[in-house]
Amino acid sequence: xxxxxxxxxxxxxxxxxxxxxxxxxxxxxxxxxxxxxxxxxxxxxxxxxxxxxxxxxxxxxxxxxxxxxxxxxxxxxxxxxxxxxxxxxxxxxxxxxxxxxxxxxxxxxxxxxxxxxxxxxxxxxxxxxxxxxxxxxxxxxxxxxxxxxxxxxxxxxxxxxxxxxxxxxxxxxxxxxxxxxxxxxxxxxxxxxxxxxxxxxxxxxxxxxxxxxxxxxxxxxxxxxxxxxxxxxxxxxxxxxxxxxxxxxxxxxxxxxxxxxxxxxxxxxxxxxxxxxxxxxxxxxxxxxxxxxxxxxxxxxxxxxxxxxxxxxxxxxxxxxxxxxxxxxxxxxxxxxxxxxxxxxxxxxxxxxxxxxxxxxxxxxxxxxxxxxxxxxxxxxxxxxxxxxxxxxxxxxxxxxxxxxxxxxxxxxxxxxxxxxxxxxxxxxxxxxxxxxxxxxxxxxxxxxxxxxxxxxxxxxxxxxxxxxxxxxxxxxxxxxxxxxxxxxxxxxxxxxxxxxxxxxxxxxxxxxxxxxxxxxxxxxxxxxxxxxxxxxxxxxxxxxxxxxxxxxxxxxxxxxxxxxxxxxxxxxxxxxxxxxxxxxxxxxxxxxxxxxxxxxxxxxxxxxxxxxxx
Numbered sequence: 208x209x210x211x212x213x214x215x216x217x218x219x220x221x222x223x224x225x226x227x228x229x230x231x232x233x234x235x236x237x238x239x240x241x242x243x244x245x246x247x248x249x250x251x252x253x254x255x256x257x258x259x260x261x262x263x264x265x266x267x268x269x270x271x272x273x274x275x276x277x278x279x280x281x282x283x284x285x286x287x288x289x290x291x292x293x294x295x296x297x298x299x300x301x302x303x304x305x306x307x308x309x310x311x312x313x314x315x316x317x318x319x320x321x322x323x324x325x326x327x328x329x330x331x332x333x334x335x336x337x338x339x340x341x342x343x344x345x346x347x348x349x350x351x352x353x354x355x356x357x358x359x360x361x362x363x364x365x366x367x368x369x370x371x372x373x374x375x376x377x378x379x380x381x382x383x384x385x386x387x388x389x390x391x392x393x394x395x396x397x398x399x400x401x402x403x404x405x406x407x408x409x410x411x412x413x414x415x416x417x418x419x420x421x422x423x424x425x426x427x428x429x430x431x432x433x434x435x436x437x438x439x440x441x442x443x444x445x446x447x448x449x450x451x452x453x454x455x456x457x458x459x460x461x462x463x464x465x466x467x468x469x470x471x472x473x474x475x476x477x478x479x480x481x482x483x484x485x486x487x488x489x490x491x492x493x494x495x496x497x498x499x500x501x502x503x504x505x506x507x508x509x510x511x512x513x514x515x516x517x518x519x520x521x522x523x524x525x526x527x528x529x530x531x532x533x534x535x536x537x538x539x540x541x542x543x544x545x546x547x548x549x550x551x552x553x554x555x556x557x558x559x560x561x562x563x564x565x566x567x568x569x570x571x572x573x574x575x576x577x578x579x580x581x582x583x584x585x586x587x588x589x590x591x592x593x594x595x596x597x598x599x600x601x602x603x604x605x606x607x608x609x610x611x612x613x614x615x616x617x618x619x620x621x622x623x624x625x626x627x628x629x630x631x632x633x634x635x636x637x638x639x640x641x642x643x644x645x646x647x648x649x650x651x652x653x654x655x656x657x658x659x660x661x662x663x664x665x666x667x668x669x670x671x672x673x674x675x676x677x678x679x680x681x682x683x684x685x686x687x688x689x690x691x692x693x694x695x696x697x698x699x700x701x702x703x704x705x706x707x708x709x710x711x712x713x714x715x716x717x718x719x720x721x722x723x724x725x726x727x728x729x730x731x732x733x734x735x736x737x738x739x740x741x742x743x744x745x746x747x748x749x750x751x752x753x754x755x756x757x758x759x760x761x762x763x764x765x766x767x768x769x770x771x772x773x774x775x776x777x778x779x780x781x782x783x784x785x786x787x788x789x790x791x792x793x794x795x796x797x798x799x800x801x802x803x804x805x806x807x808x809x810x811x812x813x814x815x816x817x818x819x820x821x822x
Contacts, residue, residue: 237603241574241581243285243328243563248292250568255581255599256283256297263295263309264599266581268568271597277309280316285328285370289335296338298326302711302718306340306351318356322349324713328370332405333377339405341368341382344713344775348382350408360408364401366639374428374435374466380405381435381466383423386639391654391783396640398423398439402469416462417474417541419444421640422633425489428466429514430496435464438487438501440630440638441474441541447643447650451689452481453544457626459484460541461501461512463521473521474541477501477510477551483625484510484553485618489573493566498586500571502561505618505627509554509564509571509584516550556582557594560616577613578602611703614696622689628700631655635707637776641783646682647672651759654783656768657776662705664746664769669781671750671766677701709772714821727818730811734802736819745770745822754800755780774820788816 239260247254252274253266261282265275282300294317295309304326308317323342326349330339338351341364348368350360367385374381380403387398397420402412416423416439425438441460448456454476463472477484485505492499492514499512520530521540529535533543540546558575561582565572573582580596605613615635618624631638632655641652646668653669658676667673673682681697684690711718720728731737741747750764765781779785785795792804792812799805804812 238609239579239599240576241563241579241599242283242576244565244572244574244581245286245288246565246567246572253565253567253572253581254286254288254295255574256286256563257579257599258282258284258300260579260600263297263311265311266597266599273599275311277311277314279307279309281305284326287329287331287338289331296329296331298322298329298340300325302344302713302715304340304342306338308356320351320356320358322351322358323347323361325710327368330371330373330380332380333373337405339371339380339382341371343367343369343385344710346713348403350405362403362408362410364403364410365399365413369424370426372426372428372435373432375432379432379466381426381428381464383426383437385422385424385633386637387421388786389778390786391639391641391778394418396444397421400435400437400464400471412469414464414469414471416471417441419640420460420462420474421638422486422630424487425491425501427490427492429492430494433466434472434518435466436490436492436499437462437464438477438490440486441476442631442638442640444640444642444652448645448687451622451625454478454483454625456687457483457485457630458544459487459503461487461490461499463517473525473537475517475521475546476541476544477503477547478544478625479553480544481623483618483621483623484508485621485624485626486616486630488562489564491564491566491571493571493586498566498571500564500566500586502564502573503553504560504562504576505616505630506553506624507556507559507561507575507619509556509561509573509582511552511554511571511584511586511588512547513550517547520546552588554584554592555594556584557596558582559613577609577616607699607702608706609703611699611701611706614700615703620684620688620690620692620696626688628683628688632658635659635704636772639778639783644687646686648759653781654778657772658704659707659709659772660744660769662701664744664748666748666766669765669768670763676704680704709822710775712772712774712821714774714817720821721817723814724818724821726811727814727816727821730807730815731818734804734807734815736802736815739767740770752800753796754798755795757782770819770822773822788819789813792816 239257242258243256245254255264261279263277267274284298286297288295299305304322306320323345325343326340340349348362349358352359366388371382395418400414404411419442423439441458462474488502488504490501499514501510524530558578558580560576561573563574615628618627635658637655643652661676665675667676667679673679746767746769756763785791
């Protein structure tokens, strides 16, 4: 029987193990911002990849000191290495993404390979002949032949692929995506795990996660390769945002996938009944398979789970046994805040913003992004836990922008730590969901907006109910975080959001409009789009009824949104019903109130859409 080789693709967000970061003013060389970790020789060393520092550090775990550093030509996003441990493959951020091969013995980069837009988290196949690289913003995976030192194929996948892991002896490769694909007005909106046949280099199967699964960050496999684990948010987006208790708005989850049957086993919550575990990032199995660890970036902790106890309980409920007051059948488990009680520990870290984690020699190490440090915790439940960190360098005094970035990602600002601003605005952008935020009534949910240029284009919110973004930030702290904070916190968040700049569109060709988009630019003016979406902001900051309102929103005027970085903000329209820009121009513009497009040919519509998506 012919052996099937497949690649699993998880749809949702940024990888925990390796994370690309949007370019901000705060990303200057005074910060290191560790994003990825690899355990070194016999657990004696730790390799630390630093996004803002543009370098790879070698940390001696005995003396807890950096013994060597390698400068990199650009901001790194993820890494892997060969079996000998002398050759590292490191992805570099940017629209013209690259993988560099760094020889750590010779101390130099041997060669570079061009890949896609914002490459992430590379992984080697079993015989180290092929490197798979998810390209976050071109929505594909580069297949790199390492003998030829060239990309030989691209595999199209769903939205924003970010991390990968091998399973079943290297025959299967799972890959995660940051956000859901498709419209936001459906009853079920969730990111998913896809499966790719690596022999044919094509999509093989998609494994949906439970409703509300968003911002999939981390992924790992069990040592035997039979199971894959994914960390993500679990949004309760069907409920109006009237409270936070018991995870009313956002919970935080771990999904367990059967790598042989290619199916989701179940999703468990990392939260406690009255304490959220906000923004789970990475996940890692201990070498002996005993422990399953997840970094909680929003609460600055590591969650440690007894893996066999987890599977035993999941097997019982799957067999029809009631395992708790809540979980009487499998569908109850994603709503059970006490499911992991008795075999889960949450260990506080001394640093801020743990992202990538690794386990070795009975400890778990976490890359503490905002404090330029590596957190350390013992896996042994009998060991006394004292939060501590290993400094990677002198911690600089944070600028107002950096402080704001910290606050934006920090669930300690939130009542019971259920969420941070970044829970619904990952990287300051949108989560692809509709939320009923109550700012313009109840029962009329709206699609999450990106924060890029929000402070430059008042008013704020889809219906313009806030006069400016500064007002919206303060309202968000009070009515979404359910907190009262010093004015200085809001000012810092303003500074951070004001620093966000658009990432160049993947529709650009070497930074410029394609021939199709150039034709689309002329059509943009002819159709009347430029009247409301005027340069340079691509909005005139006025409200209009463009005929898109339905039900109670019929006749409502909506604020003209900026088109800057709109390629990244889908689904489109106020309720996210348009899965594509073509649908905005055709299906949901029947009377030409939203631009005169009914007289355009199919090719002209494609050109117009490409121009809009090039901003």
